[in-house]
Structure formats: C-alpha cells, structure tokens
Amino acid sequence: MDIKKQKTGDHVRDLISAFMDGELPVRQAAAVRRHLDECPACRKEYEALTSVDHLLRGVPAVSPSADFSRNFWKKVNAVETRRSRGLMGLMGILGSWRPVLAAASALVIVVAGSVFLYHSGSDNNDPVMPGIAENMTFYGDYEIVQNLELFENWEEIASLDGI
Amino acid sequence: MLHAVLRGPGLVESLGGLGPDKMTGERMDADAALMLQFKEGHEEAFLKLFAKYQAPIINFCFRFCSERTLAEDLAQEVFLRVYRGRGRYRVEARFSTWLYRIAVNVCLNETRKLRKNYGTYSLDQPANDDPDSRVPEFPDENQVLVDDAMVSHQRDERIHRALQTLPDPQRIALVLRIYDEFPYDEIASRMNVSEGKVKTLIFRGRRRLREALEGVL
Incomplete structure (x- = not known):
C-alpha cells in the first residue's frame, strides 16, 4: 500500500x-x-x-540451571573421546595393512627411481647419474635393494628399519 | 598479533593476520576476535563467549520450544557446534549473527529429535488429575500472593502455548524481534531469509498470536 x-x-x-x-x-x-x-x-x-x-x-526469562555448564563440558568430553577413538580405530586399520603398505611403498620407490635413472642415463653420459645396467653397485647402497628377495615375505619387509 | 589490535569498548580494528576473512580491514566485533583467539587454541576465549551467551541462547531456545530441559539441551548443542566448528570459523558477519544462525538451525532441526527424550505433556491438561494426590488447600494470609503467582504462571503458560501454535519460522522471527530486539535486517541474516520475508513472518505471527490470546488481551 x-x-x-x-x-x-x-x-x-x-x-x-x-x-x-x-x-x-x-x-x-x-x-x-x-x-x-x-x-x-x-x-x-x-x-x-x-x-x-x-x-x-x-514472560520472565529463565536462568541457566546449575548443571548447564557441567553437562555441556560432559558432552564436549564425550564427543572428543569418540573422535579420538575414531582416529585410533583408523590408525588400527592402517596398522593392520602396514606390511602391504610398506611393500607397496618400497616397490613404488624402486620402480620410480629406476625409471628416472634409466631415462636420465639413456641420453647423456653423465658420470654422476649412470644407467641401471652398468651401475648396480650404486643402487646396492640402498637397503631396500639389498633385500629385494624379501618381497615374497611381507612380514620381513615390514620389519626393515625405516619402513 | 590479535591482542595488539584490540581497541575501544567492544570493537576491534582488524589490521591483518586474519587470513581471507571478509571483515579483514573493517571493524570487527570483539566477540568475533575472541572466536578467532579460540580458533588459534586459546580456550579461555571460548569460556568468555560461553559465559556471555549462555543465558540469551537458552532463552531463545526456551521461547522456541517452551520446555526448560529441552531448551538447555538445544543450547548445549549450539555451543557444541561452536566448539567443534572453531577450525572452520571465518569472520563473515558479527559473531552473534553467526551464533544465532546456528541456534536457529539447531532449533529447527534438532527439536524433534531431542523431544523424543522427554515425556510429552499437554498444556491444556492440569499436571495431575488424580484427586487423591492433590495437595490440600489451606487459605492463609499469603493466599493472595499465591493466587497472584498462580494467575501469572497460568498466563505465562498460555502465552507459551500460543507461541507454540505459530509455524516455526514465524515463532523464530517474533522471538528474535520481541525478546532479543534485533532489527529486521539482522533477523534476516540470522534466519537466512530476505528482510521482506521477515516483515511478513512477524506481521503474520503477531496477528495469529492476537487471535490465540483473545481472552488474555
């Protein structure tokens, strides 16, 4: 209007x-x-x-009850505890997959490193980054390469230092 | 850091260090600054906000649901969301706007869920109809005061009952206007609706209450 x-x-x-x-x-x-x-x-x-x-x-306003604050913090603690339990559970699940994850990681590192070194060594004669075939002693310095045979046994791979 | 930019009574001038928040470079309310401190790990900042807003939020929830225990549960849920949501907090509006927006959402979404925990009661019925368990009445010199208190209590109950007959958005808009005295634009922000909508909600809510409270007016 x-x-x-x-x-x-x-x-x-x-x-x-x-x-x-x-x-x-x-x-x-x-x-x-x-x-x-x-x-x-x-x-x-x-x-x-x-x-x-x-x-x-x-209509009069109400005041918080004596328990309001205490009950709130109880709820906060309950939620935080649930959350940390959830994280622990997730870590537990990841832990049970640890050997597999460790083996997969090691495999990825070796394959990626090999591919990188193969390509960098194939089209130049850089003495610092030699090709794979000629320089197994260079790779042999890495512990994971020294234990390649252990890939058939996940538990042993998982027990290697640093994995 | 943040403490260094605190200026004046209740206002903070943000000088940076607040990330991409919209209010960076503008004046920011002190409560938003407290919330940012809480976000940075200062739990005492949360305690200040909790102490300041617990009564207003409980009352907002109480006027929404008319049940004291449920209102406290709803208010606790509001503060729980603030507590847990600190990591995502960004200063995009006044802190109270953000807080009441959470309260509106909690009231609209959680009431039905939480109400299941309480026995429902009818405000139309007396609390106890069993004649054997009625407290005998003895008139004394304080009877007039007691009667006044009862009349006042019944009137309050009637008003709560009338409020409950309103659709949720009308009730929320009216409570924010009449009890918290927010202007329409702030109510619109808190409810996430347009100002025009707020105007209509309050207008219709008042008219409906007028009919519901016919005998009391």
Missing part, C-alpha cells in the same frame, strides 16, 4: 507491525501515524498488537 492511498483513507493494517518495530521509511511511518489518529478500526488493531508484544515481553 503506498502513501497516497493511505492519505485517501485506506486502512494501514498491513503496515502496523512494521510501524511498531520502527521499520518503515520516515514518510511512510508519518502517514501511518496520521491514519491511526483518524481511523478507530486501525487504531484498535494497533492497540491489540501492541498488547500482544507487552504480554510476550512480560
């Missing part, structure tokens, strides 16, 4: 709530105020809605 219509005597019931809350633009609020002065029906509506607000505001 625009201000012109309100001035010609239309009711302002739809605007009363926002008017009460001070949420109308200044000119519109002034128009509603004028209308309320002149219209008993709208004034009655305004007074009834104002009474509703007074009633609601009259």
Whole structure:
C-alpha cells in the first residue's frame, strides 16, 4: 500500500507491525501515524498488537540451571573421546595393512627411481647419474635393494628399519 | 598479533593476520576476535563467549520450544557446534549473527529429535488429575500472593502455548524481534531469509498470536 492511498483513507493494517518495530521509511511511518489518529478500526488493531508484544515481553526469562555448564563440558568430553577413538580405530586399520603398505611403498620407490635413472642415463653420459645396467653397485647402497628377495615375505619387509 | 589490535569498548580494528576473512580491514566485533583467539587454541576465549551467551541462547531456545530441559539441551548443542566448528570459523558477519544462525538451525532441526527424550505433556491438561494426590488447600494470609503467582504462571503458560501454535519460522522471527530486539535486517541474516520475508513472518505471527490470546488481551 503506498502513501497516497493511505492519505485517501485506506486502512494501514498491513503496515502496523512494521510501524511498531520502527521499520518503515520516515514518510511512510508519518502517514501511518496520521491514519491511526483518524481511523478507530486501525487504531484498535494497533492497540491489540501492541498488547500482544507487552504480554510476550512480560514472560520472565529463565536462568541457566546449575548443571548447564557441567553437562555441556560432559558432552564436549564425550564427543572428543569418540573422535579420538575414531582416529585410533583408523590408525588400527592402517596398522593392520602396514606390511602391504610398506611393500607397496618400497616397490613404488624402486620402480620410480629406476625409471628416472634409466631415462636420465639413456641420453647423456653423465658420470654422476649412470644407467641401471652398468651401475648396480650404486643402487646396492640402498637397503631396500639389498633385500629385494624379501618381497615374497611381507612380514620381513615390514620389519626393515625405516619402513 | 590479535591482542595488539584490540581497541575501544567492544570493537576491534582488524589490521591483518586474519587470513581471507571478509571483515579483514573493517571493524570487527570483539566477540568475533575472541572466536578467532579460540580458533588459534586459546580456550579461555571460548569460556568468555560461553559465559556471555549462555543465558540469551537458552532463552531463545526456551521461547522456541517452551520446555526448560529441552531448551538447555538445544543450547548445549549450539555451543557444541561452536566448539567443534572453531577450525572452520571465518569472520563473515558479527559473531552473534553467526551464533544465532546456528541456534536457529539447531532449533529447527534438532527439536524433534531431542523431544523424543522427554515425556510429552499437554498444556491444556492440569499436571495431575488424580484427586487423591492433590495437595490440600489451606487459605492463609499469603493466599493472595499465591493466587497472584498462580494467575501469572497460568498466563505465562498460555502465552507459551500460543507461541507454540505459530509455524516455526514465524515463532523464530517474533522471538528474535520481541525478546532479543534485533532489527529486521539482522533477523534476516540470522534466519537466512530476505528482510521482506521477515516483515511478513512477524506481521503474520503477531496477528495469529492476537487471535490465540483473545481472552488474555
């Protein structure tokens, strides 16, 4: 409803709530105020809605109970404990797969290293990064290469230092 | 660091070190600064926020559900989400806006779940209908005071009951307006709706309450 219509005597019931809350633009609020002065029906509506607000505001607030804080921290502890148990469980699952993961990691390292060294040694004669076939002594310095035969036994691979 | 930018009563001027938060470089409220401190591991900052907001949040929940114990459970859930969500906290609005947004979500989503833990009761029925277990009434000089208290209690019950007849969004908008006295734009932020929607919700809520409280007005 625009201000012109309100001035010609239309009711302002739809605007009363926002008017009460001070949420109308200044000119519109002034128009509603004028209308309320002149219209008993709208004034009655305004007074009834104002009474509703007074009633609601009259209901006393509650204070936190003595246990509120303690119960909250209990819940925090319960949640944190559950969370850490979940992490421990995940670690346990990963732990049971440890031998397999260790073997897979070792295999990836050896294969990736071999591929890298093969390519870098194939098209230059860099004495520092020689090819695989000619330099098994270079690879032999790595413990995992010394124990390649253990790939057939996961448990033993897992027990190698550093894995 | 953060402590060094604390200025003035209740306001902090952010000078950086807050990451990509939207309010970096603008003025940020002190509660948001406390929440950032909590995010950095300072638990005492959370304790300050908890102490400041526990009563308002309990009352917000209480006015939403009208059950004291349930209201405390809901409020605890709100603070639990704040506690657990500290790592993801970003200053995108006032802290209280963020907190009440969580409270609105908890009230809307958790009430039905948590209400199962409590025996439902009817506000229309007296608490105890068994005539043998009624407390005998002895008029004395304090009877007038007792009567006043009973009338007041019954009126409050009636108002709570009337509030419960409102659809959830109307009730939340009205509670935020009438009890917490937030302006429409802040209510809109807290409820994640438009200001126009808030205006309609409050208008309809008031009219509905007027009908529900006909005999009390």
